[in-house]
Amino acid sequence: MKDQLTLQLIDTHAGGDVSRIVVGGINPLPGATVRAQMEYLQSEADGLRTLLLEEPYGIPEMSVDLIVPATDPQAQAGYIIMEVMGYPIYSGSNTICTATALLESGIVPKKEGSQRFVLESPAGLVQIEARVVDDVVESITCEGLPSYIDTYRASVHVPLLGDVTYSIAYSGGFYALVDATELGFALTLDEENRLAHCAQAIVEAIREEKGFSHYTLGDVGPLPFLHFMGPVEQIDGHFYRSRSATYVHPGVICRSTTGTGTSARLALMHYEGRLQPGDRLETVSLRETCFIGELMEVEQAGAHDVIKNTITGRSHVLAHSDIVVNCDDPLVDCTGLRQLLTPVEQTN
Template structure:
């Protein structure tokens, strides 16, 4: 029997939210479109810091069993502060709150257009979103009411430090480069670790990632030169060999998300980080592309747009192109007496009246 409005349980101990589940490159993003109340703070960054401190139960509820999976992400649509932005969004993952993410932006932009949060236009459409890291400039290609592809350009990426070294238990001394592209990434050469970035090696990548992050966090900065404190090292990007193609390169890649997740997609921010490093090493020029291919075989195409600066660092502007697919539209209910959910701070952010 179908569930009807009259059968829904609606009382003072029940909360509900509406979700659109999307996937891009194999990574699932749960877009929260309704059910979360006003968050204090003007900018999306301030709203993110509020929910991180006072409403983190939302992230834990939607990403942990039995309601979710740590391999997923959550994207909360919020009002933007910047006058050019049409919507804002806060990204939540197992590791916490990344300031920007390529796959999450692709999924969120698609959900916003295909679900009428911003009216869709046939053909090419420009959409500006405000992430905690700043503006994401999106170009959507739409046909017959569906988004065929998303190209997103975020804030610049830059190399913070090259040839850093850390002793990793069980792996020895590991050399890595530290790059900012919406979060700090430690970039490592897969061949140096005898990894081929295939599905059968996901467990070894996970094992290395866990040991590496625990060893490296003490030597990696948690400060961005303009944004201030951005949290401990969250990501490792494994770089496969470069294969020349027309206009640039193609390469297998993989991204570890602490604690214990290997992304299904090649990750947009990981691709941007590698392009910034390749430009610093004179391997990539303005206009060149880098297609990254995940262990699952999905791919994103990055393009180096321009040289710029972040504080006193040389930086690059890049964009990433991919596509998102709708998995489900749903209303998720939470009984605040459910013993498997920590609701201690959920009441700070969830709307008590489902119809408000």
């Protein structure tokens, strides 16, 4: 008897960041909400995440989005985000990829022109606007999480770098925002490895010095992310552009500028008086891919000016595939997977 399990995938990318969308082969998860189902995976069945992000099936630079039935009647589908650092409650690039995969696969019926629908993420309901031209999804605009500045222009001593000035934003996770020019970076592709090492050193130094707490969520763990900011160019009266790079894990600079990184940048530029509602910022990655963030409105929450924002980008479908998980493969650990995955029909 072959000890095999299987699942169905749609591989996509947005701005170069590959998101592996799991559309079939997973048994129903316990939990009354998508957030509760995410917490079940996190505590009881993390093997699915590690299976798809480690060899022989994946690499740490990828992300995984598991499609689940929505628990809120307003939403067409739910999704759970899995990355090498764990389970973020929200991600702009993953949302863009998930929405595209749902449309291109027909799980959410595709309509020519502009269409709106709702997805349920672990962070809550997400409004989606898709633009479809000649039956192709040309762009996805999704809500960014409400974002704000926690710390403005603090300083930390970093071994081998000296004193580094940083700000802290929350945009779905806490981000250190650092001026790339002050550290001698032009944010070009040849700098990718040095950017990753530099970001890791800065994040570790900040973690040793202090932690950060969300005004309603409380402690959400140690600082995970860093966003390098290039100079800002004003394209017209309400449109700006800046080179950017986002660090998410030791050795990993995202191929895109990331949606949450772009939201964090919008929050900082508003805090500094450089962006107002209706203004847009295009962030440009090391690979010349772009996301566009728009500042929609500003609300007061306690001591914080919290910005509502949207992120627009495009995702491309790379592949439709069935993954066969061979549990007798010495490189595969099936611990905790059998209760999740649908078995392949057994053969002699």
